[in-house]
Amino acid sequence: MSSIVILISGRGSNMQAIVEAGIPGARIAAVISNRAEAGGLAYARARGIETRVVDHTRFDGREAFDQALAAEIDGFSPQLVVLAGFMRVLTEAFVTHYHGRMINVHPSLLPAFQGLHTHRRAIEAGVRIHGATVHLVTPELDGGPILAQAAVPVLPDDDPAALAARVLAAEHHLFPQVVRWFVEGRVEVGPDGRARIRDVASTAACLCVPDAVNA
Ligand code: GAR
Numbered sequence: 001m002s003s004i005v006i007l008i009s010g011r012g013s014n015m016q017a018i019v020e021a022g023i024p025g026a027r028i029a030a031v032i033s034n035r036a037e038a039g040g041l042a043y044a045r046a047r048g049i050e051t052r053v054v055d056h057t058r059f060d061g062r063e064a065f066d067q068a069l070a071a072e073i074d075g076f077s078p079q080l081v082v083l084a085g086f087m088r089v090l091t092e093a094f095v096t097h098y099h100g101r102m103i104n105v106h107p108s109l110l111p112a113f114q115g116l117h118t119h120r121r122a123i124e125a126g127v128r129i130h131g132a133t134v135h136l137v138t139p140e141l142d143g144g145p146i147l148a149q150a151a152v153p154v155l156p157d158d159d160p161a162a163l164a165a166r167v168l169a170a171e172h173h174l175f176p177q178v179v180r181w182f183v184e185g186r187v188e189v190g191p192d193g194r195a196r197i198r199d200v201a202s203t204a205a206c207l208c209v210p211d212a213v214n215a
Contacts (some may be wrong), residue, residue, distance in 0.1 A: 002026040002183045005067075006077040007086040008033050012040015012107055013168065014084040014175050019047060021176030026183045029076040032069070034088055050076075056088060066094035073098075080182055083137065092139040100189070102137040103182065105175050107167050109133060109149055114142035119160040123199070130154050130163060132171045134178040136187075136195060145195035147187060148205035150174040174207055205206065 004026050006015045009209055012031070019028055032045035032052045039052045052072050059065035065088075073081060081106035095102070106128040108118040110133040111194040113125075131151040138144035150170035154163060197205050 002079040003029040004080045004082060004179070004183075005029055005073050005076050006031045006082045006084050007073075008038050008040045008084050009035055009087040010038050010040065010085050012038060012084065013041060013153070014171055015040050015082075016043055017172035018082065018084065018176045018179055019044075019049070021180070022200070023176065023180050023183050026080075026179070029078060030072075030206055032072055034065075034086070040085075044182055062089070062091050063093070066091045070094055070097055080179070082175075082179060089141060090137070095137055095139045100136065103134055103147065103178065104137050104142075104144070105171050106133045106135065106142050107164065107171070109151060110135060110146060113214075120164040122154060123158060123160060123163060128154055130167060132167050132174055134175055136189065145189050145193060147181070147195050147197065148178050148207070150176055150207040170207060177204070 002025055006013050006018065006028060008031060015031055028049050030050040030052060031040065031093040032054060033041055034054055034056045036053045036055060044051050054069045054072055056065045059068060079101060081098050081102040108122065109131045113121050129151050130148055134147045136147065150173065152166045152170050180191045181197050181200060186200060187195060188198055189195050
């Protein structure tokens, strides 16, 4: 049985999607937040999942925070660490410690729109297709090997909130699927640094609306 620790900073809807998907062969050992008020913590507690808060404002610098966070995570001996809306830049030492076993969902079709405010920037750029990416985490911010992506249209009247909602719905299908593949041991990274999902149709790693919302 694989043990998974999920890190959140806010409402935790992706965490909920993963919990509700039910990943065969895995259990969600803990949900950890850097914010005590993160909405997702109440959901996790109600589901009987262990929760922890490591409040970043109580630490003097990123290194101290990341060390405390790693100590909490490692207490659950996870095979996989899932960043599900965890809004902290992580130190290289932390990322290296979880090399090959930490994944993140980012609200854009990477490598486009790394960083923040992705939906507003996509609208301002005039792109017609936007989406979400699940990738392995490396020290390069939003730069690790891409595991799967979901594409959604950008509609003429979209504002950032409307586009964010469409992308989020796609994330809720994409992310649990990638967690399943990881637990099944299908995620591989080649010598070229590119990821592939073994024994899965290559199209399964690229969801497109309406498939993403009807799946
Ligand atoms: C999601 O849209 C996720 O892609 C994004 O935060 C949201 C969290 O929502 N993550 C990032 O921007 C990471 N850089 P949730 O708390 O409801 O899952």
